[in-house]
Amino acid sequence: xxxxxxxxxxxxxxxxxxxxxxxxxxxxxxxxxxxxxxxxxxxxxxxxxxxxxxxxxxxxxxxxxxxxxxxxxxxxxxxxxxxxxxxxxxxxxxxxxxxxxxxxxxxxxxxxxxxxxxxxxxxxxxxxxxxxxxxxxxxxxxxxxxxxxxxxxxxxxxxxxxxxxxxxxxxxxxxxxxxxxxxxxxxxxxxxxxxxxxxxxxxxxxxxxxxxxxxxxxxxxxxxxxxxxxxxxxxxxxxxxxxxxxxxxxxxxxxxxxxxxxxxxxxxxxxxxxxxxxxxxxxxxxxxxxxxxxxxxxxxxxxxxxxxxxxxxxxxxxxxxxxxxxxxxxxxxxxxxxxxxxxxxxxxxxxxxxxxxxxxxxxxxxxxxxxxxxxxxxxxxxxxxxxxxxxxxxxxxxxxxxxxxxxxxxxxxxxxxxxxxxxxxxxxxxxxxxxxxxx
Amino acid sequence: xxxxxxxxxxxxxxxxxxxxxxxxxxxxxxxxxxxxxxxxxxxxxxxxxxxxxxxxxxxxxxxxxxxxxxxxxxxxxxxxxxxxxxxxxxxxxxxxxxxxxxxxxxxxxxxxxxxxxxxxxxxxxxxxxxxxxxxxxxxxxxxxxxxxxxxxxxxxxxxxxxxxxxxxxxxxxxxxxxxxxxxxxxxxxxxxxxxxxxxxxxxxxxxxxxxxxxxxxxxxxxxxxxxxxxxxxxxxxxxxxxxxxxxxxxxxxxxxxxxxxxxxxxxxxxxxxxxxxxxxxxxxxxxxxxxxxxxxxxxxxxxxxxxxxxxxxxxxxxxxxxxxxxxxxxxxxxxxxxxxxxxxxxxxxxxxxxxxxxxxxxxxxxxxxxxxxxxxxxxxxxxxxxxxxxxxxxxxxxxxxxxxxxxxxxxxxxxxxxxxxxxxxxxxxxxxxxxxxxxxxxxxxxxxxxxxxxxxxxxxxxxxxxxxxxxxxxxxxxxxxxxxxxxxxxxxxxxxxxxxxxxxxxxxxxxxxxxxxxxxxxxx
Ligand SMILES: Cc1cc2nc3c(=O)[nH]c(=O)nc-3n(C[C@H](O)[C@H](O)[C@H](O)COP(=O)(O)O)c2cc1C
Ligand code: SF4
Ligand code: SF4
Ligand code: FES
Numbered sequence: 001x002x003x004x005x006x007x008x009x010x011x012x013x014x015x016x017x018x019x020x021x022x023x024x025x026x027x028x029x030x031x032x033x034x035x036x037x038x039x040x041x042x043x044x045x046x047x048x049x050x051x052x053x054x055x056x057x058x059x060x061x062x063x064x065x066x067x068x069x070x071x072x073x074x075x076x077x078x079x080x081x082x083x084x085x086x087x088x089x090x091x092x093x094x095x096x097x098x099x100x101x102x103x104x105x106x107x108x109x110x111x112x113x114x115x116x117x118x119x120x121x122x123x124x125x126x127x128x129x130x131x132x133x134x135x136x137x138x139x140x141x142x143x144x145x146x147x148x149x150x151x152x153x154x155x156x157x158x159x160x161x162x163x164x165x166x167x168x169x170x171x172x173x174x175x176x177x178x179x180x181x182x183x184x185x186x187x188x189x190x191x192x193x194x195x196x197x198x199x200x201x202x203x204x205x206x207x208x209x210x211x212x213x214x215x216x217x218x219x220x221x222x223x224x225x226x227x228x229x230x231x232x233x234x235x236x237x238x239x240x241x242x243x244x245x246x247x248x249x250x251x252x253x254x255x256x257x258x259x260x261x262x263x264x265x266x267x268x269x270x271x272x273x274x275x276x277x278x279x280x281x282x283x284x285x286x287x288x289x290x291x292x293x294x295x296x297x298x299x300x301x302x303x304x305x306x307x308x309x310x311x312x313x314x315x316x317x318x319x320x321x322x323x324x325x326x327x328x329x330x331x332x333x334x335x336x337x338x339x340x341x342x343x344x345x346x347x348x349x350x351x352x353x354x355x356x357x358x359x360x361x362x363x364x365x366x367x368x369x370x371x372x373x374x375x376x377x378x379x380x381x382x383x384x385x386x387x388x389x390x391x392x393x394x395x396x397x398x399x400x401x402x403x404x405x406x407x408x409x410x411x412x413x414x415x416x417x418x419x420x421x422x423x424x425x426x427x428x429x430x431x432x433x434x435x436x437x438x439x
Numbered sequence: 440x441x442x443x444x445x446x447x448x449x450x451x452x453x454x455x456x457x458x459x460x461x462x463x464x465x466x467x468x469x470x471x472x473x474x475x476x477x478x479x480x481x482x483x484x485x486x487x488x489x490x491x492x493x494x495x496x497x498x499x500x501x502x503x504x505x506x507x508x509x510x511x512x513x514x515x516x517x518x519x520x521x522x523x524x525x526x527x528x529x530x531x532x533x534x535x536x537x538x539x540x541x542x543x544x545x546x547x548x549x550x551x552x553x554x555x556x557x558x559x560x561x562x563x564x565x566x567x568x569x570x571x572x573x574x575x576x577x578x579x580x581x582x583x584x585x586x587x588x589x590x591x592x593x594x595x596x597x598x599x600x601x602x603x604x605x606x607x608x609x610x611x612x613x614x615x616x617x618x619x620x621x622x623x624x625x626x627x628x629x630x631x632x633x634x635x636x637x638x639x640x641x642x643x644x645x646x647x648x649x650x651x652x653x654x655x656x657x658x659x660x661x662x663x664x665x666x667x668x669x670x671x672x673x674x675x676x677x678x679x680x681x682x683x684x685x686x687x688x689x690x691x692x693x694x695x696x697x698x699x700x701x702x703x704x705x706x707x708x709x710x711x712x713x714x715x716x717x718x719x720x721x722x723x724x725x726x727x728x729x730x731x732x733x734x735x736x737x738x739x740x741x742x743x744x745x746x747x748x749x750x751x752x753x754x755x756x757x758x759x760x761x762x763x764x765x766x767x768x769x770x771x772x773x774x775x776x777x778x779x780x781x782x783x784x785x786x787x788x789x790x791x792x793x794x795x796x797x798x799x800x801x802x803x804x805x806x807x808x809x810x811x812x813x814x815x816x817x818x819x820x821x822x823x824x825x826x827x828x829x830x831x832x833x834x835x836x837x838x839x840x841x842x843x844x845x846x847x848x849x850x851x852x853x854x855x856x857x858x859x860x861x862x863x864x865x866x867x868x869x870x871x872x873x874x875x876x877x878x879x880x881x882x883x884x885x886x887x888x889x890x891x892x893x894x895x896x897x898x899x900x901x902x903x904x905x906x907x908x909x910x911x912x913x914x915x916x917x918x919x920x921x922x923x924x925x926x927x928x929x930x931x932x933x934x935x936x937x938x939x940x941x942x943x944x945x946x947x948x949x950x951x952x953x954x955x956x957x958x959x960x961x962x963x
Pocket of ligand 2: 169187339341343344345389
């Protein structure tokens with residue numbers, strides 16, 4: 001993209017500091033917003049077609065509309081910065097390189113919805129981001145952007161950084177709220193939704209870092225402008241984290257609805273030399289894996305669903321021909337098994353079972369009926385759990401078994417992995433060659 | 440009222456009811472582990488998933504509330520598959536050590552497995568290992584491998600006792616129940632967690648490996664530990680009480696009872712005196728009654744006779760004691776016996792440690808006509824009392840006073856001791872009248888709140904012990920002033936008519952879905 005918004009300050013020296021941020025127009029959007037009324041701002045956000053960047057893609061304006069106007073308890077803003085999904089690494093860039101954009105977004109959001117306290121719930125491992133955010137919040141307090149009577153308005157807002165205790169499940173919004181309250185990160189049953197009963201029993205808005213970071217820009221240039229950088233129902237530029245066997249892995253800003261091919265070729269520099277694309281995960285490891293023939297799919301929530309997967313967080317992992325899909329499936333299942341909070345039976349037990357069966361196949365102890373068993377385990381988890389982590393096991397595992405059945409069967413028949421040195425990147429250029437080479 | 444259709448049956452239910460309870464009203468059992476009617480519903484076990492028309496995902500019946508016009512299926516193919524799946528998942532890491540598990544026979548997992556799963560295992564992977572026989576509290580032992588992590592025990596400590604000892608440690612299938620660091624599962628009601636644990640993960644130290652539950656016979660009774668009168672299942676095997684379990688009664692104790700009361704069953708079998716004796720010689724009841732009639736008949740001034748009435752006795756026993764004293768002997772002095780008051784709490788435990796103080800009040804029309812135990816000591820010291828007819832071994836006084844009392848017994852002309860237990864009185868009593876404990880007789884207790892509650896005989900009296908009321912019948916007959924009773928029901932009829940004793944109300948039926956009063960185990 002020619003002009004950058006979400007990543008504008010990433011490459012600017014000291015872009016994380018208040019003076020540099022302000023020199024680029026920072027906090028002017030806050031001043032503008034403070035002269036707008038709540039309904040107008042919500043309307044702009046609705047018009048912007050901004051979709052939640054945490055993975056579920058819920059229209060942000062609609063979510064804001066659910067927040068009750070009146071409340072006996074102080075209302076809360078919780079910014080979900082727990083970013084823990086394998087393959088997803090975009091929020092940390094905003095927090096580390098442009099923390100004031102997030103903070104300005106928080107203040108505008110609080111002003112709009114009458115939120116009294118804000119927490120940025122940061123993944124515990126992201127120490128650097130936590131330090132940068134804390135420093136930036138200090139600067140903002142000193143300048144009167146946070147605290148009481150902000151900019152002379154009848155508007156108090158305090159913002160805190162809350163380092164997560166360190167569990168992926170604390171990224172699930174109600175798990176995060178439990179964590180914030182000092183309890184084990186175990187998601188709650190919904191309803192009630194956080195907008196009604198959230199943190200400390202009060203109405204609570206949960207939004208992703210990147211979602212909130214978009215708000216200052218929508219205030220500056222309007223919802224329609226934001227929507228224009230996208231496709232139907234998916235507005236605005238977005239950060240795409242590209243990883244895997246590509247030339248230039250990294251975080252890139254591009255419009256919503258860009259095609260996967262464009263991201264791979266124009267931004268990511270294409271596959272590594274000698275690498276053939278075998279499959280890719282479009283939006284964090286809980287999405288269905290996709291085959292190369294879908295490269296022209298557009299990165300929007302609806303378009304990705306039509307193409308057979310989901311947009312998720314928009315962070316893509318590209319895998320080449322040397323990748324053992326059984327091992328990938330096993331590795332991902334292992335992650336979700338490790339991270340399952342253990343509350344509900346299907347996720348707690350099913351995640352471990354699927355992992356063990358996948359390991360069995362990878363290690364050469366598989367049987368043909370294990371494939372049906374895996375699909376049935378997925379069936380039995382999916383939709384039957386308290387939170388969506390259950391589905392994060394079943395959806396990807398099912399996709400690997402379904403799309404790479406042949407490879408699973410090869411493992412079982414050969415009693416072992418045909419990619420013995422898969423991580424060392426074999427010189428074979430096709431799967432068939434790799435299989436042959438190993439024999 | 441909203442109307443819902445459950446498996447084709449249309450019923451009206453109260454707004455806000457869960458599907459599980461509505462289904463129970465319609466006559467359909469929705470299997471469940473984590474749901475307990477007295478606790479919040481975390482919907483974590485996923486056993487109760489049901490299908491609601493128009494809702495894409497299956498929903499937990501314990502948590503989802505009914506809506507007007509809802510059409511619910513609790514036995515559809517999808518539901519049955521999900522149920523099977525949950526059971527298969529639970530059993531994945533379960534040790535299946537039923538043969539050595541105390542819960543076997545009253546385990547929800549066993550029951551549901553038979554009802555809904557019962558298929559060949561598809562598991563070829565290794566099981567997760569967790570702690571076994573972990574001492575989670577002084578009365579309770581935890582088995583991590585059997586635990587299904589339903590959190591009932593945690594919620595009990597949060598919501599019922601509000602002592603908050605327990606939590607889950609670790610995550611996923613490594614999760615286990617533990618007390619918080621530096622604490623243990625130690626509260627006055629800790630053993631209730633054993634009752635509500637749907638599997639054998641929490642077992643009572645007292646009951647572990649003692650008796651297979653299918654050998655137990657269960658008799659409805661009332662705990663005698665204090666005046667709250669918690670309703671119990673008195674579970675017994677071969678004339679021995681093996682354990683108490685609380686019996687659901689929303690007016691008295693809900694689903695709970697205290698640990699001390701629960702373990703009070705032990706008194707049924709300790710320190711028993713079982714043979715009628717006259718001056719140390721064992722005799723039969725006929726000879727004993729003759730001897731008593733002879734001796735009491737010779738007392739010239741009945742006001743020299745002290746009759747100690749125990750609030751540990753049933754209303755029927757007390758009623759006959761009163762008539763025996765007033766009519767058969769005539770003009771005796773009544774004194775109030777029983778146990779000394781103790782600790783109480785805001786929940787079930789009452790300071791009055793006697794189950795039937797209100798029963799005495801009802802039979803005697805208040806306690807004014809009974810003198811206190813202190814009066815008894817004074818009267819014994821002054822010589823105003825020379826004959827003591829004592830029921831029970833309890834004395835409502837401190838240890839020092841009791842010692843004094845025991846000392847004074849030597850000065851009595853005649854000491855009759857009527858009790859299931861010997862206490863320190865066996866050597867002192869001229870006449871021993873062995874009576875039955877509450878486990879061996881029918882009767883009525885009136886709790887602190889005025890609720891009259893029946894108890895039922897679980898097994899025959901120990902040795903030759905007989906219920907107090909029968910003793911009084913025999914003595915009265917021997918004294919040629921027989922009462923006109925043969926059966927307890929006759930006494931009850933007259934007692935309820937003559938006294939202020941309220942008649943026992945019919946037992947409240949557990950509300951639909953309140954199956955947690957845990958049906959008694961199958962009879963022998
Ligand atoms: C298992 C699980 C993990 C999640 N982790 C994150 C996360 O790390 N960051 C995030 O923003 N959203 C995460 N989400 C999504 C949140 O639940 C929630 O939808 C999101 O924060 C809402 O913000 P948005 O509307 O701005 O996207 C996760 C969801 C699930 C089910
Ligand atoms: S689905 Fe998994 S992570 Fe979510 S609540 Fe259930 S056990 Fe916990
Ligand atoms: S110990 Fe029993 S009650 Fe507690 S969580 Fe485990 S299974 Fe449930
Ligand atoms: S009983 Fe409903 S989920 Fe456990």
